[in-house]
Amino acid sequence: MRLPRRALLQGAAALGLGCRPRAAPPGRQLVRLWYTYGGKNRLVLEQLVAGFNAAQAEHWVQPVFQGDYYEGLAKLRTALAAGAAPALSHVVGEVIPYLAEAGVLEPLATRPGVDQLDLLPALGQAGTWRGGGQRPLVCLPFNRSTPIAFYDADVFEREGIAPPESWQALLEAARWLSTTDASGARRYGFACPIDWWFWAALVGQAGGELIEADGRISLGGVAGIKALELWQRMVNEDRSMKPPPGRDYNAWEATNQDFLAGRSVMIWTSTAFVRYLEDNARFNVRAAKLPGFVRRAVPTGGTHWILLRAAPEPEKAGAWQFLRYLHEPAQVARWATSTGYIPTTQSAVRRLTEAGHYAEHPNDAVALAQLDVAQPWPWSPRLFQLQREIIQPRLEAAVLGRQSPRAVMQDAVRLAQREP
Amino acid sequence: MPLRWPRRLGLVGLALPWLLPYAWMVSTSFKTLPELVAAPSAPLPSGLNLDAYAAVFEAMPVGAYLLNTTLMALAIGLLQLALALPAGYALSKLSFRGRGLAFGLVVATLLIPAQVRFVPVFTLLAEVRLTNTMTALVLPFAVSALGTFLIRQALLSVPPQLIEAARLDGAGELTIIYRLLPPLLRPSLVAAFLFSFVYHWNDYFWPLVMTTDDSVRTLPLGVALLREQGTGVRWHIVMAGNVLLSLPALLLFALTQRQLIHAAAGKAAGR
Numbered sequence: 077m078r079l080p081r082r083a084l085l086q087g088a089a090a091l092g093l094g095c096r097p098r099a100a101p102p103g104r105q106l107v108r109l110w111y112t113y114g115g116k117n118r119l120v121l122e123q124l125v126a127g128f129n130a131a132q133a134e135h136w137v138q139p140v141f142q143g144d145y146y147e148g149l150a151k152l153r154t155a156l157a158a159g160a161a162p163a164l165s166h167v168v169g170e171v172i173p174y175l176a177e178a179g180v181l182e183p184l185a186t187r188p189g190v191d192q193l194d195l196l197p198a199l200g201q202a203g204t205w206r207g208g209g210q211r212p213l214v215c216l217p218f219n220r221s222t223p224i225a226f227y228d229a230d231v232f233e234r235e236g237i238a239p240p241e242s243w244q245a246l247l248e249a250a251r252w253l254s255t256t257d258a259s260g261a262r263r264y265g266f267a268c269p270i271d272w273w274f275w276a277a278l279v280g281q282a283g284g285e286l287i288e289a290d291g292r293i294s295l296g297g298v299a300g301i302k303a304l305e306l307w308q309r310m311v312n313e314d315r316s317m318k319p320p321p322g323r324d325y326n327a328w329e330a331t332n333q334d335f336l337a338g339r340s341v342m343i344w345t346s347t348a349f350v351r352y353l354e355d356n357a358r359f360n361v362r363a364a365k366l367p368g369f370v371r372r373a374v375p376t377g378g379t380h381w382i383l384l385r386a387a388p389e390p391e392k393a394g395a396w397q398f399l400r401y402l403h404e405p406a407q408v409a410r411w412a413t414s415t416g417y418i419p420t421t422q423s424a425v426r427r428l429t430e431a432g433h434y435a436e437h438p439n440d441a442v443a444l445a446q447l448d449v450a451q452p453w454p455w456s457p458r459l460f461q462l463q464r465e466i467i468q469p470r471l472e473a474a475v476l477g478r479q480s481p482r483a484v485m486q487d488a489v490r491l492a493q494r495e496p
Numbered sequence: 497m498p499l500r501w502p503r504r505l506g507l508v509g510l511a512l513p514w515l516l517p518y519a520w521m522v523s524t525s526f527k528t529l530p531e532l533v534a535a536p537s538a539p540l541p542s543g544l545n546l547d548a549y550a551a552v553f554e555a556m557p558v559g560a561y562l563l564n565t566t567l568m569a570l571a572i573g574l575l576q577l578a579l580a581l582p583a584g585y586a587l588s589k590l591s592f593r594g595r596g597l598a599f600g601l602v603v604a605t606l607l608i609p610a611q612v613r614f615v616p617v618f619t620l621l622a623e624v625r626l627t628n629t630m631t632a633l634v635l636p637f638a639v640s641a642l643g644t645f646l647i648r649q650a651l652l653s654v655p656p657q658l659i660e661a662a663r664l665d666g667a668g669e670l671t672i673i674y675r676l677l678p679p680l681l682r683p684s685l686v687a688a689f690l691f692s693f694v695y696h697w698n699d700y701f702w703p704l705v706m707t708t709d710d711s712v713r714t715l716p717l718g719v720a721l722l723r724e725q726g727t728g729v730r731w732h733i734v735m736a737g738n739v740l741l742s743l744p745a746l747l748l749f750a751l752t753q754r755q756l757i758h759a760a761a762g763k764a765a766g767r
Contacts (some may be wrong), residue, residue, distance in 0.1 A: 108708070113724070114720060114724060115729070115733075118722065119555070140709045141717065142704070144723075151705055154705065155622075155708075157619060158619075158623070160627055162708070333533070337535075356530065432661075
């Protein structure tokens with residue numbers, strides 16, 4: 077075989093290709109935006125970016141996909157360490173306190189026009205975290221959602237059942253709706269991903285807090301145990317709840333598929349799935365608020381915009397202009413109606429109401445109304461660790477492995493109370 | 497000798513765990529979303545619906561991603577061969593103190609996954625402003641422990657007299673490494689190249705970490721763009737992307753399978 081000289085030359089050429097990152101058009105400030113979702117959300121975001129780039133001639137936002145939420149976050153942390161972070165990104169709420177305490181987030185309070193942002197209280201920093209309003213503003217809400225119940229309204233009507241308002245009603249409805257046909261196929265009354273977010277909802281409904289007012293990590297105390305007991309009873313004793321296979325978002329998708337295929341009659345999932353479920357179900361999909369135990373409560377979820385302090389000021393200024401553009405009512409409304417996420421500003425809600433959106437889409441109105449019982453998260457740099465390392469890995473083992481909820485939660489609290 | 501039918505059946509049965517997921521992927525790519533929702537596990541689509549493929553081409557610059565992926569995988573594969581040949585030669589045909597230890601170290605690096613070293617490598621490349629370049633995708637993989645191992649093992653079956661004779665004829669070491677040995681090692685070289693090519697063709701993690709805009713993005717990242725997070729997955733579109741991603745690698749395998757089987761059978765000298 078001859079020395080593959082031509083191939084080596086081609087390889088060398090390949091090494092040189094693409095060495096120059098795409099630049100902004102002449103005279104415009106490049107603003108790097110790292111985002112973390114594909115599919116429809118990505119298309120809508122890119123349309124909004126294109127709208128901004130066309131609407132002004134000073135800045136040029138360049139959106140770049142960085143994997144899913146957690147891959148994007150890992151990359152952002154690496155880029156921060158390497159001094160290569162972009163000016164603008166969005167991250168899950170659970171990690172904001174950690175990033176803020178690490179000093180990598182740009183304070184936003186002095187940016188021009190910040191006072192004009194009429195955020196929905198439950199979705200902004202002030203409502204998302206306990207004491208969030210007293211801290212320097214470091215994030216703005218983007219794709220925000222809460223857990224919500226969706227049910228097959230046709231089956232509910234046929235069976236004469238109303239959406240459950242309490243845990244007891246949930247237990248009874250799920251049992252009533254669970255059937256096994258002649259072929260042995262099981263239809264479950266209820267399905268829900270065994271996931272931190274829904275566990276946090278149950279903890280809130282049972283009156284618990286993950287971190288007490290004095291800073292002690294309790295993971296809900298008795299409420300955390302009651303949440304696991306409810307799931308265990310529904311899955312193992314009543315066989316009225318289907319635990320979906322898979323982890324993280326795979327389990328969420330399996331929950332949706334089961335619901336759409338009629339294998340479960342009622343599910344808990346994210347408000348963001350409303351359009352997907354409505355468009356693809358062959359039955360009437362209705363939304364309902366989650367039931368209560370000692371109170372009604374839902375956590376909020378999704379991501380928040382952040383500016384990275386280390387980015388050059390001109391780029392951060394451009395990023396801020398883009399955020400202001402995104403928070404104009406037209407853009408907020410477009411994002412919400414195209415994706416299913418909750419609109420984040422009061423002016424956008426007014427705009428949608430006046431346009432008859434909520435009359436036409438009553439399920440969206442349920443999601444909005446449920447914000448009245450949204451519970452703030454504790455502001456803790458360890459929140460993300462509690463989610464990913466302490467709680468999430470134990471939930472499935474506890475529910476499916478029939479471990480003692482008390483023992484599981486005691487173990488979790490013991491680990492959580494250790495210094496990180 | 498032709499295989500008897502029970503043996504053939506057995507082989508087909510063994511192949512099914514690999515073939516069925518692929519067949520399901522192809523089948524799903526031709527379905528519509530309502531079909532998928534109604535019966536996600538139905539084996540066949542109702543028709544050859546190409547909407548999902550159209551959606552893939554609409555969602556990403558398939559041609560540009562394909563070109564980037566091809567250039568990256570080719571460059572890595574060729575560089576690995578170019579460097580694994582002298583390394584394998586030294587570890588198998590030259591006598592020097594510490595040769596065994598050097599070989600052990602090469603093999604030990606097989607145990608270190610890319611995820612472990614991505615932070616320091618990213619930091620290093622960021623220092624010299626090489627992130628988001630083809631260099632960042634290629635350079636960290638230019639040296640392959642697996643390639644070195646395969647070529648070293650293949651070289652063990654090359655008679656030392658052959659190399660000695662070449663030296664007596666006046667051939668230098670580089671001539672021996674790059675002119676005399678490659679024809680003898682063809683199956684192993686093809687195998688090493690293919691292992692590398694397919695691995696890097698499919699690699700999602702490293703290009704995701706090292707690239708920060710679309711100019712050097714690869715096809716697996718493009719396929720990940722098709723995945724929804726939060727609004728419901730359109731699996732048929734994701735599967736269409738996966739079919740497109742896998743086709744070139746399958747084609748390459750089909751063209752070179754004879755060499756691969758030779759290498760796997762240990763016919764390193766191509767006889």
